[in-house]
Amino acid sequence: MYFEIAKRNLRKHKIRSLLAVISIVIGVMAITSIGIFGNSLKQGMFEHFQDVANVIVIYPSYEEGFSSIDKQSVKQIRKISGIQAFTPVKSEGVLVKLGNEETYTQLYSMESIEAFEMEEGKASLAGDRCVVGSNLAETFDLKTGDKISIKNKKFRIAGILKSDSFRIISDRAVIVSEKNFDEMFSKEYERVILKASIDDVQDVSDKIKEILNKKEERVKTWEAQKILEVYSKNIDFISKFLMAIAAISLFVASVSIMNIMLISAMERTKEIGVMKAIGALRREILTIFLLETLILGFAGSLIGCVFSLAGGYIICSLIMESAKYVFTPSSFVNLAQGFAFGVITVLISGLYPAWRACNFQPIEALRYE
Amino acid sequence: MEEAIRLENVYKIYRIGKQEVKALDGISFSIKKGDYISIMGPSGSGKSTLLNLIGCLDKPTEGEIFIDGVNIFSLNDDELTIIRRDRIGFIFQKFNLIPTLTALENVELPMIFNGGRKREKAIKLLEMVGIGDKINSKPAELSGGQQQRVAIARALANNPSIILADEPTGNLDSRTGSEIMNILEDLNKRGRTIVMVTHDPSIAEYSEKIIKIRDGRINVF
Numbered sequence: 062m063y064f065e066i067a068k069r070n071l072r073k074h075k076i077r078s079l080l081a082v083i084s085i086v087i088g089v090m091a092i093t094s095i096g097i098f099g100n101s102l103k104q105g106m107f108e109h110f111q112d113v114a115n116v117i118v119i120y121p122s123y124e125e126g127f128s129s130i131d132k133q134s135v136k137q138i139r140k141i142s143g144i145q146a147f148t149p150v151k152s153e154g155v156l157v158k159l160g161n162e163e164t165y166t167q168l169y170s171m172e173s174i175e176a177f178e179m180e181e182g183k184a185s186l187a188g189d190r191c192v193v194g195s196n197l198a199e200t201f202d203l204k205t206g207d208k209i210s211i212k213n214k215k216f217r218i219a220g221i222l223k224s225d226s227f228r229i230i231s232d233r234a235v236i237v238s239e240k241n242f243d244e245m246f247s248k249e250y251e252r253v254i255l256k257a258s259i260d261d262v263q264d265v266s267d268k269i270k271e272i273l274n275k276k277e278e279r280v281k282t283w284e285a286q287k288i289l290e291v292y293s294k295n296i297d298f299i300s301k302f303l304m305a306i307a308a309i310s311l312f313v314a315s316v317s318i319m320n321i322m323l324i325s326a327m328e329r330t331k332e333i334g335v336m337k338a339i340g341a342l343r344r345e346i347l348t349i350f351l352l353e354t355l356i357l358g359f360a361g362s363l364i365g366c367v368f369s370l371a372g373g374y375i376i377c378s379l380i381m382e383s384a385k386y387v388f389t390p391s392s393f394v395n396l397a398q399g400f401a402f403g404v405i406t407v408l409i410s411g412l413y414p415a416w417r418a419c420n421f422q423p424i425e426a427l428r429y430e
Numbered sequence: 431m432e433e434a435i436r437l438e439n440v441y442k443i444y445r446i447g448k449q450e451v452k453a454l455d456g457i458s459f460s461i462k463k464g465d466y467i468s469i470m471g472p473s474g475s476g477k478s479t480l481l482n483l484i485g486c487l488d489k490p491t492e493g494e495i496f497i498d499g500v501n502i503f504s505l506n507d508d509e510l511t512i513i514r515r516d517r518i519g520f521i522f523q524k525f526n527l528i529p530t531l532t533a534l535e536n537v538e539l540p541m542i543f544n545g546g547r548k549r550e551k552a553i554k555l556l557e558m559v560g561i562g563d564k565i566n567s568k569p570a571e572l573s574g575g576q577q578q579r580v581a582i583a584r585a586l587a588n589n590p591s592i593i594l595a596d597e598p599t600g601n602l603d604s605r606t607g608s609e610i611m612n613i614l615e616d617l618n619k620r621g622r623t624i625v626m627v628t629h630d631p632s633i634a635e636y637s638e639k640i641i642k643i644r645d646g647r648i649n650v651f
Contacts, residue, residue, distance in 0.1 A: 062535070062542050069530040335526040338487060339584065340515025340543040342508050420507075424488040427526070 063345070067352035070325070078357065081314075081321050085361025085403055088311030090368045093399030095307050097373030099300020100395060101386035103293055110226045112178060113285040115145070117266050118229060119253040122278045129249035130280060137272050138253055143265045146176030146256040149239075151248045157235055158210045159201045166197060167234050168211060170242030174220075176256055177230070181205055182220030186238035190219035194232035211235070212245050227285055229254065262286045311403065314361075315410035322354055322414035333418055334426025346419035354411025355404070362403030366396045433496070434592055434623040435484055436460040440493035442479050442646075453479040454490070455646035461625065463591065466618040468634035469627045471643035478596060480643065481627045485518055485594045486510040498591065515543055519585025521614075523597035525577040527569040533580045534565040540587040555583035559613055575606035582613055593617060595626040599633055611636045 071078040107114070119138065121127035135149045151170040156163055174184045180195050182205035193203055198221045203209075207218045216237060224232035242248075257265040266282045273280045326333070333346055373392065377384040386392070442454040453476045461467055471477045482488045483495055486502055489510075495502050498517055502510060514520075527536045537552040556565050559579040561572075569577055578598060585593055595614065599607030615636055618624050626637060634640050642649040 062538070062547060065535075066528075066530065073530060331526070332528055335522075335528065336539070336543075337511060338485070338514060338520050338526075339540045340511060340588065342511050342543070344508075345543055422488075422507075423511075424482055427487065427522075 063349050064352055066349050067356055070329075071353055071356060074325070077321055081318055081357050082361040082364065084314035084317045085311075085358060085407060086365040086368060088308075088314040088406070089362045089365025089399045089403035090372050091307035091310045092304050092402060093366060093369035093395050094372030094376055095300060095303045096395035096399065097369060097387055097392045098376045098380070099296060099303070100389075100391045101373070101377045101381060101384070102300070103296045104386040104389065104391065105381055105383065106292055106296065107289065110285065110289055112223075113225050113227050113229060114289055115256050115259050115262055116225075116227075116229060116285045117255050117257060117262060117269075118283045119255070119269060119273075119280050120251070120283065122281050125278050127279050129251060130253060131249065134273050134279065135250055135253060138255070138269055141265060141268050141272070143257050143261040143268075144255050145258060146173070147253070148172045148174070148176070148255070149250040149253045151239065151242055151246070152251050153242075153246045153248060155211050155235070159203065159207075162201060164197075164201070167231055168242070169230065169234050169236045170239045171236055172239055174236060178223040178225075179220040180223040182218065185219045186236065186241075189214075189216050189241070190238075191216040191241075192220045192222050192236040193218055194222050194230065194234045195224045196232040197235070200233075209235070211237075214241070214245060216241075227288075229285075259286070308402075311406050315406045318354060318357060318407050319410040319414060322350065322411050323417070325353070326350065326414050326418035329418070330421060330426045330429040333421050334423050334429065337421070337423040338427060343419040346421075347415045350415030350418050351408065351411055354407055354415070358404040358407030358411075361407065362400045365403055366400050369396065369399060432463045433460050434463045434465065434498060435625070436496040437484075438494045438496075440480075440483065440490045440495060442476070442483065442488075443491045452646050454483070457493075457643075457646070457648055459641065459648065461623060463623055464618070464621055465639065466615075466624045466637040467626070468637040468640045469625065469643060470629060470631070470634050470640055471649075472629065475643045476646040477627045477629075477643050479646075481594055481596055481625065484592075484625060485520060486513045515540065516588060517590050517592055519588070519590040519593045521578070521581050521585050521593065521595040521598045523600040525569070525574070525581045525601070527577055527580055527584070529569050532566050532568055533561065533572065533583075536569070536580055537583045537587050540584060544588050552583070552587065555586050556580065558586075559583045560609075573606075574602050575609065578602060578606075578610050579613070582610070582617075586617070590622075592623045592625065595624065597628055598626065599628075599630070607633065 121130055139147060148171045153168050154165060155168040157166055171186060174186055174192055177184060186192065203218055205218050205220060209216050209218065222230065262284055266284055269282060336346060370387065373387045374384045377387055438458050440454055440457045444451045444453055469477045469480060483490055486497065497513055500513065502513065528539065533556060534552055537555055538547045541547050553565060556562050559582050561576050561579050564572060564576060599610055602610060611633060614624055628634050
């Protein structure tokens with residue numbers, strides 16, 4: 062019955078209630094759609110860097126006078142559990158002959174290349190096979206099966222390496238097997254590239270440093286994940302800041318709700334007096350008034366949430382040129398947050414008017430005309 | 431007979447600026463259960479103030495009021511509400527129905543405040559006051575007499591022992607007024623204590639006793 066009373070009072074002032082709902086819709090929508098946008102941005106970034114997010118690169122600590130990683134260290138690293146892919150790398154600047162043309166580029170040796178993604182061809186370094194970076198392939202119009210030569214040794218291109226987001230391997234590189242490299246050059250390992258599952262990256266990296274840097278700092282590690290964390294924090298910060306600005310609109314909505322409910326309480330002074338005269342406790346008057354604000358809050362927040370999906374879709378389409386992250390679980394977290402935020406704000410703004418209404422003195426309220 | 435209402439040296443003083451206005455100036459009387467009393471007096475005599483005090487809508491500045499033996503002086507807002515809810519039924523001059531609720535819902539409202547709506551009882555009450563066919567009408571769709579009948583049914587919702595009526599026929603034509611008075615008379619015959627404020631001697635005729643009040647004091651008992 063209290064709900065019915067609240068509902069009928071709202072219906073009695075249709076336009077007023079509608080305006081109140083609209084103000085909540087705008088507030089909730091502003092906050093939620095920006096939240097959805099921030100989340101999409103983050104997911105977009107993670108997907109963009111997904112290929113390297115689990116990469117760890119170990120390189121010598123140049124500051125401490127180390128310029129290479131010795132075989133013993135590589136052996137030690139290899140034993141660490143949690144590593145999914147592993148390859149020590151040597152490198153040397155070389156002159157490469159590509160048909161009639163020549164170019165200087167970086168030659169890498171790898172134990173295995175299976176963990177790297179190819180743009181085309183096969184990830185194989187067996188025999189006389191090599192892999193070339195995408196930029197080099199494009200510049201010189203190289204295809205799988207083409208022949209190149211380094212120091213008069215001929216190699217056949219097995220695959221063209223897809224360039225990774227962080228250019229961990231230069232996209233102008235030529236990659237050959239360690240055996241072939243050692244035949245041409247005598248060098249030590251320059252770095253070790255490995256992959257671990259996303260959750261293990263930090264553990265593995267810590268373990269490596271623990272084992273190799275016992276006495277002195279011989280190696281340093283670089284994790285793509287750490288950089289992603291910084292990016293992600295920045296996006297969070299910016300989207301929270303934008304949400305805070307958007308929250309002003311919800312604040313304005315809450316002021317208007319408070320105003321509406323105060324007017325409503327004033328208009329119904331006599332009605333409140335009658336209800337108190339016939340036995341309504343303060344708690345019951347409070348309930349009726351809070352129910353009214355709650356109905357407004359629920360309706361406004363719900364519609365606001367629906368609109369925010371549309372809003373998020375539009376913002377993402379305009380700014381990110383893709384809205385594919387809008388309908389993901391994390392957006393629904395934003396929706397739930399926006400909904401809760403809307404309802405709670407409205408409820409808080411309804412408290413004072415309801416409290417005032419329930420404390421009307423019956424005799425004065427009855428006299429009110 | 432047991433006392434339903436007792437007033438001892440009741441004062442109600444309003445302050446308007448620096449001036450004190452004694453609306454009630456030392457009133458004492460008691461009303462027995464089952465009595466039918468009219469309070470009469472010219473406007474400004476304090477008769478409505480008196481009814482409001484008896485109805486626990488207001489508290490005296492000084493003096494004591496007992497309703498069914500309970501001293502209301504020290505009760506708080508909600509405690510007074512509970513007394514009104516359980517023991518007193520109000521009938522107002524302007525009916526004071528809740529405009530958004532139907533006749534039936536208006537009668538059910540005090541029951542809901544008391545913890546449970548009893549639809550059948552509400553319908554019975556509306557039938558008793560003669561508007562069983564209008565239970566789903568909103569107050570605006572009812573005539574004055576019909577509204578006052580709903581108000582009477584509402585006053586009876588929680589089965590109160592005392593009914594307070596403030597100029598119950600003030601907004602009604604004389605024929606409708608006498609119909610309403612017949613209902614009140616009937617309720618009194620069934621054992622309810624009725625206290626009614628009026629300035630109309632022909633209406634006061636219906637009661638057994640008349641308290642006349644002037645300048646906040648009782649004139650004749």
